[in-house]
Amino acid sequence: MDEVTFESTGSEMFRSDRYFKVWQYSVGHRRLLLRSSRDMPPETRIDIHFANVDLMLLRPHYDGLVIRRADAGECEKAGLDYGVEVEPGRLFVLGGGLRSFVVSAPPQWHEDEGAMDDPSWFGHMRGTR
Numbered sequence: 725m726d727e728v729t730f731e732s733t734g735s736e737m738f739r740s741d742r743y744f745k746v747w748q749y750s751v752g753h754r755r756l757l758l759r760s761s762r763d764m765p766p767e768t769r770i771d772i773h774f775a776n777v778d779l780m781l782l783r784p785h786y787d788g789l790v791i792r793r794a795d796a797g798e799c800e801k802a803g804l805d806y807g808v809e810v811e812p813g814r815l816f817v818l819g820g821g822l823r824s825f826v827v828s829a830p831p832q833w834h835e836d837e838g839a840m841d842d843p844s845w846f847g848h849m850r851g852t853r
Contacts, residue, residue, distance in 0.1 A: 734792060734793065734794070734795040735792060735793055736790060736791070736792045737791050737792055737793060737816070737830075737831070738772065738789070738790070738791040738831070738833060739789070739790050739791075740760065740770065740788065740789050741788045742760040742770065742788070742789070743760060743785065743786070743787055743788075744758045744759065744760045744770075744772070744785065744786045744789045745758065745759055745760075745761075745784065745785045745786075746758055746782050746783075746784055746785070747759035747771070748844075749777075753775075754775070754776055754777040754778070754828075755773065755774070755775055755777065755846075756773070756774040756777050756780060756826060756828070757771055757772070757773055757774075757844055757846070758771070758772040758774075758786075758789070759771050759772075759844075760789075761840045762837065762838075762839075762840070763840065767837065768835050768836060768837055769835070769836060769837070769838055769840070770833060770834070770835045771833065771834050771836075771844045771845060771846060772789075772791070772831055772832070772833045773831065773832050773833070773834075773844065773846040774816070774826045774828040774829070774831050775828060775829045775832075776828055776829045777826060777827065777828040778808065778814070778827040778828065779802075779806060779808055779810075779825075779826075779827040780825070780826045780827070780828075781822075781823070781824055781825055782818070782824055782826070783818075783824055786818065786819070786824075789818060789819070790818070790819055790820075791816055791817070791818055791831060792816070792817050793813065793815070793816060793817075794810075794815035794816065794817050794822075794825070796812060798815060798817065798822055799811075799812055799814075799815045801822060802815055802822055802825065802827070805822075808827070810827055813830075814827050814828060814829070815827050816828065816830070816831055832846070834846065
C-alpha cells in the first residue's frame, strides 16, 4: 500500500493511463473505491480508496486518472459552490479543474493480482465476496 504524503498544494499524487471505474461507495462508513480491474493488460488491478468522504462529484469511469491535492482557491470555490466547509488538505481533484473531486481523508492505493470481484485490500465493502 502506498500512503499519500503531500509536498505542496496542487501537487500530483497519483497518475495512471489505465481505465478506472467508480466501484463502490459505502454510506455507513463513507468509503469510496475506484478500481482498475485486471481484465485487460497489465494483469493487475489497482484500487484507490477514499475514507471519510464528505462530498464527491464523480464520473462513472475515467480513461486515465490523475489525482492531485487542491489549492486554497479550489477549496474555497468548492465550499462556496456546494455549501460546505472544505478544510485545506481534504479536497482531491480527479482530472483537471473542479469537474470531478472528492472531499475526504487522503486517498490511498494498492495494486495486486486480485480478481475483479475479490474484496479490496482496504477491507470488505458491501457488494464484494
